[in-house]
Each structure stands twice: as C-alpha cells, then as structure tokens.
Amino acid sequence: MKRNLICLVIVLMITSTLSEAFGQEFKEKLNKEFTVSGDPGKCTLFIYNISGFIRIEGISGNKVTVEMDKTISADNNKILEAGKKEFRLAFDQKPDTIIAYIAEPFDSRPRKNWHNNNRRIDYEFNVDFVVKVPENMSLHISTVNNGDISVKNVKGTLHINNVNEGITISGAKGTTYAHTVNGDISVDYLTNPSEESSYYTINGDINVSYKPDLSADIRFKSMNGDLFTDFPDTQLQPATVVKIQDKSDGRRVYKLNSSTSVRFGKGGSLFKFETLNGNVYIKRQS
Secondary structure (H helix, E strand, O other), X not given: OHHHHHHHHHHXXXXXXXXXXXXXXXXXXXXXXXXXXXXXXXXXXXEEOOEOOEEEEEEOXXXXXXXXXXXXXXXXXXXXXXXXXXXXXXXEEEXXXXXXXXXXXXXXXXXXXXXXXXXXXOOEEEEEEEEEEEOOXXXXXXXXXXXXXXXXXXXXXXXXXXXXOOEEEEEEOOOEEEEOOEOOEEEEEOOOOOOOEEEEEEEOOEEEEEOOOOOEEEEXXXXXXXXXXXXXXXXXXXXXXXXXXXOOOOOEEEEEOOOEEEEEOXXXXXXXXXXXXXXXXXEEOO
C-alpha cells in the first residue's frame, strides 16, 4: 500500500511538471483604427492570417476598427520570451488599401513564400481578428488554421480564403470568391451578385441562398457529391467543348467539359461550384 502511494505521488509530480513545462502562454489584446479618406466602396481590406479566426462586420461610416487577441505559447519560458520578442504584426495603409499581416517570424503576405521557410519556429502563435469596416468596402481575407471566417453585411467584392475551417457570409451583395479546403461554405445574399462568382471546397458542403429573381448560369463539379436546388426555373445545358487537339496523323480530338451546366431563369453571370466530397445546395429565399 505504501509503495503504491509513493508511485501515485511520483506520477502526480511528473504530471504537474509536464503541465507546467508545456503550459507557458502569453496573451495580449491589440487594437488598431484606420480612417478611409476617400470612397470606402473603392477601398479594399486585406488580412493575411495564419492561425486564428477572422470575423468581419460591415457598418456605416468610414472607420475600420481591428481588435486582435494574440496568443504566444511555448514549451518553456525561455522560448516563450523569445517568441514574445520576435512575433510581430504589421499594418500598411494606402489611399485604396489597408493591409494587416504577420511580419515576423515570417511574412504571411502572398508571394513571400512563408510556407517554404525552412527555419524551425519553436513557439506557436495565434491571432483572432474581430473587425468592423464600412459596409461598401471590398475584402481580401485569408487564414489557414484554428479558425473559421465569417463576414456579415459587407456589400463589396469578397475574396475569402480558408484552409482548415469553414466560411460563413451573410448579407452580401457583391461578387464572391469563397474557397476553403476542409470546411463548409455558407453564403446568403441581400441582392444577387451581378458578376461571376466562385465557391470551392474539397471536404465540405456548399450552401448558397439567392433572391428569387436569380438569372445565372451555374457550373457544378463534384466527384462524390450532388447538386440540389428548390428553384423551379432551371434547365440542364449541353456539354461544351473545352479543348481541341490536332494529332500528327490528321485526327482531331475533342475534349468535353467535365462540369455540369445548369441555367437558372434566363441565364446570365457564371457562378462556379466545386467540391470533391460534399454536396451543393442552391436555395431560393422566401
């Protein structure tokens, strides 16, 4: 009995030590505010996040407010302190753009090759964004891990990219590009977009709700999913030729588009839907 008690005490001590060793964490709240000097409808907000959610809401006015919850975590205090000193967010404002990105330990902006950085980072970081923007502003927003992206009541053009979570958009009006890899996509429109839009996920469903007067050409592609709609005025379109190849022996080879095309109403702008493992639901708002 005494031996068992000693073993239990040792196990508890080891567990406590491990918990302390792997539980080093630093949290900080940050705030930024920007004023859009010109027409907000001609301005775009860019956020290039790596880890953490992004939540954006459109409001009246010409202010952009950014609230960030930053977390640095490490196995021990020495690494944590190094991470606190090194990790840095950066912001850049021009007349037609506002950019928020990670500057250190690498640059998260596109074409900066942060994902090819071979340097080992011993600490972890996470930044959650809560943002309010002028409702007519356009967005270029992305994150990779540990968070979804939600956009509410933003009427401009939307480029929304995620990797390991979903995307939710409500109260939209403009052209929409909503792409993720592992997650569902949900979009609800105040008015139907007038220009080409695209919705893409590999592992997830796509749910898009349009106004009843929808007139568009839908292109649907999925390996393990189906397209569902409650719009009454739809018409399946014939397959189209996408490639013509002339062989050396004089033969001509035609390749047909692998996507399914459906005309809604009288047709119009092209809306592309693609998923590998998931269904597409195109819903008619009541």
